[in-house]
Amino acid sequence: MLRGLGHVDLVCRDLQRSLAFYGAVLGPLGLVTEPFLVEGERDEQIHYLRFPTPGSGSLGLRQALEEQAFELYAPGLHHVCFTVESREDVDAAHANAAAAGAEILHPPQAWPEYHPAYYATFFLDPDGFRIEVSAARDARL
Numbered sequence: 001m002l003r004g005l006g007h008v009d010l011v012c013r014d015l016q017r018s019l020a021f022y023g024a025v026l027g028p029l030g031l032v033t034e035p036f037l038v039e040g041e042r043d044e045q046i047h048y049l050r051f052p053t054p055g056s057g058s059l060g061l062r063q064a065l066e067e068q069a070f071e072l073y074a075p076g077l078h079h080v081c082f083t084v085e086s087r088e089d090v091d092a093a094h095a096n097a098a099a100a101g102a103e104i105l106h107p108p109q110a111w112p113e114y115h116p117a118y119y120a121t122f123f124l125d126p127d128g129f130r131i132e133v134s135a136a137r138d139a140r141l
Contacts (some may be wrong), residue, residue: 008080008131009046009060009080017126018061022049025131026082029089031059070128079122079130086135087119093133094121105130 006064012018023033026049036045040062048058059080070077084090090108098104105122112118119135 003055005057007048007058007060010077010080010125010127012061012127013064013067014117014126015047015061015063019047019049021100021102021126022059022061024100025093025102026059026133028096029084029093035061049122077129079132081120081132081134084133084135090119090121090133090135094123097121097123097131104132 010018019033022031027033030052032050032052036058038046038048038060040046042065044062044065046060046062048060050056050058057075082093084093087108093106094104102123102125105124106120108119108120108121108123114120115136118134118136120132120136122130122132125131
């Protein structure tokens with residue numbers, strides 16, 4: 001039986017910058033910022049930042065070995081969404097992202113087209129990955 005998403009790995013142009021960014025934006029909301037290190041298939045270190053509830057997954061960050069820019073609508077990843085407990089947590093993530101220098105795509109707002117209680121913010125991480133932070137009880141996205 002499928003339980004959920006175990007982890008998402010992002011390849012970063014500047015690993016230390018990305019570790020600092022995610023620590024600043026999601027650390028205050030419970031992301032465990034002391035990474036669990038795993039050796040990758042190309043001998044790179046993967047830094048897994050775990051979600052606060054055991055077994056709830058993690059975000060893996062690894063250093064890019066080649067220089068190539070991320071393109072939002074090219075085949076591949078479109079965005080990553082992190083869910084939080086409340087609208088106040090979405091607001092905090094937005095404030096943390098803005099303070100960390102993120103480009104804000106959408107400030108916190110309701111998105112009733114997704115779910116009547118859906119509330120989210122969207123911003124770009126240091127590599128241009130589109131990040132969403134949302135709160136909605138019982139949303140099925």
